[in-house]
Amino acid sequence: MATAHSRSAARLMISPAVLLLLGWMLIPLSMTLYFSFLRYNLLMPGAHDFIGFMNYRFFLTDPAFFSALINTLLLVGGVLVITVFGGVLLAILLDQPMWGQGIVRVLVIAPFFVMPTVSALVWKNMFMNPVNGLFANIFRALGMQPFDFLGQAPLASIILIVSWGWLPFATLILLTALQSLDRDQLEAAEMDGAGPLSRFFHIMLPHLARAITVVVLIQTIFLLSVFAEILVTTNGGPGYATTNITYLVYAQSLLQFDVGGGSAGGIVAVILANIVAIFLMRMIGKNLDV
Amino acid sequence: MAHTPTKGRKLLFTLIAWTIGFLIFFPILWTILTSFKTEAEAIASPPSFVFFDWTLDNYVEVQERSAYFRHFWNSVVISVGSTVLGLLVAIPAAWSMAFVPSKQTKNVLMWMLSTKMLPPVGVLIPIYLIFRDAGLLDTLTGLVIVVMLINLPIIIWMLFTYFREIPGEILEAARMDGAGLRSEILYVLTPMAVPGIASTLLLNIILAWNEAFWTLNLTAAKSAPLTAFIASYSSPEGLFYAKLSAASTMAIAPILILGWFSQKQLVRGLTFGAVK
Missing domain, CATH: 1.10.3720.10 (MetI-like)
Structure with missing residues (x-):
């Protein structure tokens, strides 16, 4: 159906998008790569010496990098565990017959639309504050000592805040996948005497496997770059307790003006994200028949 | 038959789902409610949910200040x-x-x-x-x-x-x-x-x-x-x-x-x- 004429028209139509994305990817990324080999600090203008892998050596051997790496893994892993388990349970619950299903869905999905700075500040002040927060009020009403969430368990608190925002996403996708499940199959299994648990493990879970993988991979891409929630709650502290790789690179480049070191960190972050991206791309690519 | 939901089962799921939905939505609801309180009421302990003097002052002040x-x-x-x-x-x-x-x-x-x-x-x-x-x-x-x-x-x-x-x-x-x-x-x-x-x-x-x-x-x-x-x-x-x-x-x-x-x-x- 495609003629030579329409082929060249098609190529012309696609080129602006390709050129823009190519520029967006290649120019800054090669600049980052270049900077990462320089001694380059914005506070010392003029000095741009080539220093080989020194920045990488400093970045990777800095104890802050190790804690940031661990924090990144805990943050991503913690949020994934909460949202995937919670999402599967919620999706199955929402798939049951009930009154007002649409309204419940709307309530559950809402946190996803709350911008990260708002959710972080609302949780930090109005819920987790050890004096005036709602949790402190509840603790006192129960005769317990209020708990200083962001002081005593800063990373766990941030995991909770981020999970609240992503749980709706996981739920919505898993619910969509669940609704495409063949009802006859479930009913047949029920007739054959399969209990709820064995129906879950042998029919629902295998059916959801794809969607779960997609949720895990997409969330990982976004969770590796969690930034605003940390910036407005803890500023990465106390110490490095809530600094993830993204925040560490931000602090090094825009707070300490160390362009060289920050760039090396940026490249490390790109490599880490690529490891996940390869798997995600393979999943999506398998599903795409052009 | 087992797969036609009974009224009781439907009621149970409705209750559980509405409770969880409400809990997940609660931080947003609480923010909206607090925005209509005075600052003193906003940190009152125990907090009040709806029985406070509703005011629009905060909205006016947020616009004026920032x-x-x-x-x-x-x-x-x-x-x-x-x-x-x-x-x-x-x-x-x-x-x-x-x-x-x-x-x-x-x-x-x-x-x-x-x-x-x-x-x-x-x-x-x-x-x-x-x-x-x-x-x-x-x-x-x-x-x-x-x-x-x-x-x-x-x-x-x-x-x-x-x-x-x-x-x-x-x-x-x-x-x-x-x-x-x-x-x-x-x-x-x-x-x-x-x-x-x-x-x-x-x-x-x-x-x-x-x-x-x-x-x-x-x-x-x-x-x-x-x-x-x-x-x-x-x-x-x-x-x-x-x-x-x-x-x-x-x-x-x-x-x-x-x-x-x-x-x-x-x-x-x-x-x-x-x-x-």
């Missing part, structure tokens, strides 16, 4: 501007890949997707320096461009999955009737593509509205959208819960309403067609 409407306008310009600009670039690209696919189409699509996987810190410094040298720091123009670029892969992908569902036979029939490329696009494709374009527009406005990495790093006072406006409430001066709540409510309300209309598109757009 110029809510200016930041709101910045958010509108950035989210709508970047989305419309993105659509202008993406519609022709997605159209050609959906209707005139070549051997390269799949690779091009996957490559476009891969640009979305690039973590923003990987390019933070160059973008910051380029913006500084080009005088784009803290300008709406600069943010529209950056937000457009980070969402462009999603826009193209969403449009592509919608366009691909338009049957090619219709185009062939139009061509047989002697329709040229122009009338083909104008009279055949456009009407069928409008719903997909509208969904894409909606989802991307939401994503751009809530974007909080580049907006925080590339803006100061002048062009800060609502994400950065709220971040300025992170260092409290005295009593501020009620004002924080009013500012937060105003920042999320517009997008919450838009968001509820876009639930289905969300799944499709954010999973790149892998879950439908």
